[in-house]
Amino acid sequence: MYKVLVTDAISESGLTPLYEHPNFEVDRYDQLQPNKLFSIIGNYDVLIVRSQTNVTKELMDVAPRLRIIARAGVGVDNIDVEAATKKGIIVINAPGGNTIAATEHTMAMLLSLARKIPHAHQSTVNGNWERKKYQGIELYEKTLGIIGMGKIGTEVAKRAKSFQMNILGYDPYLTEERAKKLGITKANLDEIAERSDFITIHTPLIKETKDLVNESYIQKMKKGVRIINCARGGIIDESALLEGLHSEKVAGAALDVFEQEPPANFELLKHPNVIVTPHLGASTEEAQEKVALEVSAEIINICEYQSIRSAVNMPQITSESQARMQPYLQIGEQMAGIAIQLLKTAPEKIQIAYFGELLDEDTSLLTRSIIKGVLSHHLSDSVNLINAFHLLREQGVHYQIQKEASNKGFSNYIELTLYRNGEKVSVAATVLIGLGARIVKIDDYRIDVKPETHLLYIKHHDIPGMIGRVGSILGNNNVNIGTMQVGRSAVGGEAIMILTLDKKIDGPVAIEIQSLKGIKDIQILELTSGYTLEEATL
Numbered sequence: 009m010y011k012v013l014v015t016d017a018i019s020e021s022g023l024t025p026l027y028e029h030p031n032f033e034v035d036r037y038d039q040l041q042p043n044k045l046f047s048i049i050g051n052y053d054v055l056i057v058r059s060q061t062n063v064t065k066e067l068m069d070v071a072p073r074l075r076i077i078a079r080a081g082v083g084v085d086n087i088d089v090e091a092a093t094k095k096g097i098i099v100i101n102a103p104g105g106n107t108i109a110a111t112e113h114t115m116a117m118l119l120s121l122a123r124k125i126p127h128a129h130q131s132t133v134n135g136n137w138e139r140k141k142y143q144g145i146e147l148y149e150k151t152l153g154i155i156g157m158g159k160i161g162t163e164v165a166k167r168a169k170s171f172q173m174n175i176l177g178y179d180p181y182l183t184e185e186r187a188k189k190l191g192i193t194k195a196n197l198d199e200i201a202e203r204s205d206f207i208t209i210h211t212p213l214i215k216e217t218k219d220l221v222n223e224s225y226i227q228k229m230k231k232g233v234r235i236i237n238c239a240r241g242g243i244i245d246e247s248a249l250l251e252g253l254h255s256e257k258v259a260g261a262a263l264d265v266f267e268q269e270p271p272a273n274f275e276l277l278k279h280p281n282v283i284v285t286p287h288l289g290a291s292t293e294e295a296q297e298k299v300a301l302e303v304s305a306e307i308i309n310i311c312e313y314q315s316i317r318s319a320v321n322m323p324q325i326t327s328e329s330q331a332r333m334q335p336y337l338q339i340g341e342q343m344a345g346i347a348i349q350l351l352k353t354a355p356e357k358i359q360i361a362y363f364g365e366l367l368d369e370d371t372s373l374l375t376r377s378i379i380k381g382v383l384s385h386h387l388s389d390s391v392n393l394i395n396a397f398h399l400l401r402e403q404g405v406h407y408q409i410q411k412e413a414s415n416k417g418f419s420n421y422i423e424l425t426l427y428r429n430g431e432k433v434s435v436a437a438t439v440l441i442g443l444g445a446r447i448v449k450i451d452d453y454r455i456d457v458k459p460e461t462h463l464l465y466i467k468h469h470d471i472p473g474m475i476g477r478v479g480s481i482l483g484n485n486n487v488n489i490g491t492m493q494v495g496r497s498a499v500g501g502e503a504i505m506i507l508t509l510d511k512k513i514d515g516p517v518a519i520e521i522q523s524l525k526g527i528k529d530i531q532i533l534e535l536t537s538g539y540t541l542e543e544a545t546l
């Protein structure tokens with residue numbers, strides 16, 4: 009049973025998939041005091057929030073069961089994603105569910121700002137009839153600068169075009185080609201400042217965008233510019249904005265988001281040319297249902313099928329690519345399990361090489377599976393696909409990943425090499441179409457082994473009778489051999505034997521085999537079932 013805690017006002021109907029699922033138990037509190045949250049979070053596997061709950065490292069420190077933090081919305085700036093990643097907690101959001109709501113709110117703010125609707129409304133309600141005072145301006149043929157041409161910025165551009173506005177767009181990912189297709193002009197930040205009558209912001213709040221609209225940027229703007237922020241407080245420096253309004257450089261501002269929420273800067277809020285809403289961009293019935301449904305589905309997907317479609321702290325992989333990579337993930341973790349056990353200690357360097365058709369694949373998830381397989385031998389359950397890279401860095405292990413078009417005799421080929429103190433162990437695997445995954449090489453020895461839970465690795469001299477003698481000892485001890493593979497460097501030279509066994513052998517049996525003449529090394533290898541993605545979820 010997965011226990012889910014909902015702490016903000018999340019759509020009830022959007023949580024239906026979780027309410028109706030037999031394996032989920034949902035507790036919801038629309039307004040939870042921080043101390044109460046701290047006292048109960050330890051009981052939950054999943055936490056669902058909007059923007060109100062601050063999910064800090066300190067909260068995660070008292071949440072040993074927590075596996076998923078779900079943001080029913082886009083911005084995850086109220087979640088310490090770095091702390092979650094270190095702890096191996098998956099952070100998911102609902103990237104597309106509120107795009108239309110936030111876009112339409114931006115358009116409402118744009119029009120309200122141009123036509124002074126909120127103030128005109130209040131004045132009229134107060135018994136005034138101030139037609140001259142509330143004369144506005146048109147959007148028609150004005151220039152709108154959009155900073156951040158992602159989902160919302162793009163939708164705003166499309167709608168603003170129907171008002172026949174000229175649109176300038178700035179986004180590090182905006183290409184000339186896409187701008188042309190949208191019928192807008194690709195611009196840089198200075199061009200937006202110098203040429204726009206309205207500027208609207210649609211970026212996330214990150215290091216690069218903090219105080220993006222500051223005093224010096226406002227100085228570059230056209231006199232009489234109007235600014236809209238329905239993205240995040242903190243992207244505009246509120247003191248600089250207030251200064252700009254006082255000096256009349258800025259003719260108006262429409263703000264849905266604030267440096268501090270609820271806001272504290274009432275001088276700004278009460279300025280006659282400022283209109284505000286209390287972070288309502290995503291607040292439509294439709295958007296709230298969509299974002300809650302989106303995160304509910306992903307939570308079920310992760311908990312029930314160990315499949316992560318999209319997480320904020322995992323690489324984004326298309327479902328087609330996930331489907332193609334699915335057979336590799338388990339063998340990746342298993343080959344890592346073999347290599348780390350043969351190395352007998354923690355590695356100081358990991359080298360992963362992908363060959364053949366893997367050259368063009370997104371191997372990021374596979375790399376994480378391999379690293380997880382290596383680290384979990386010493387760090388146990390605390391390693392997962394989320395924190396694998398973080399733990400690798402924390403352990404000071406260097407890693408190198410390379411890709412080559414050459415195929416090493418197989419259509420696809422993965423080679424993992426672990427290094428420590430001048431020693432190295434190398435394991436290679438392939439996925440054979442229709443036959444499944446195989447370990448095809450250990451160090452310099454070619455083999456063909458379908459990995460099982462219990463394996464026995466023996467290094468020995470290639471002398472007659474060795475296979476029979478090992479087989480007899482295992483048989484005498486009631487250990488059934490599934491398969492046996494021998495690889496040798498040269499006739500009469502050094503060889504390895506890999507056996508798959510139906511059960512784990514005891515230490516005394518290994519000692520008996522070790523005492524045979526010609527045996528150089530023996531290792532009892534145990535493999536976990538490994539990471540799998542259920543095909544049904546792809």
Ligand SMILES: NC(=O)C1=CN([C@@H]2O[C@H](COP(=O)(O)OP(=O)(O)OC[C@H]3O[C@@H](n4cnc5c(N)ncnc54)[C@H](O)[C@@H]3O)[C@@H](O)[C@H]2O)C=CC1
Nearest residue numbers: 082083110156157158159160179210211212238239289290
């Ligand atoms: N007021 C509200 O209730 C809502 C606010 N939002 C906020 O709106 C913002 C945008 O959301 P989406 O369009 O869905 O996100 P998105 O991820 O689709 O788009 C964000 C865009 O910003 C761009 N960007 C990043 N750094 C930039 C920089 N330094 N300069 C210019 N562009 C930059 C990215 O390349 C990306 O294209 C987010 O901050 C989100 O939290 C979203 C929904 C509702």
Ligand SMILES: O=C(O)CCC(=O)C(=O)O
Nearest residue numbers: 058059081082083290291
């Ligand atoms: O949950 C909300 O209403 C806030 C939405 C928002 O700001 C976002 O999705 O980034």
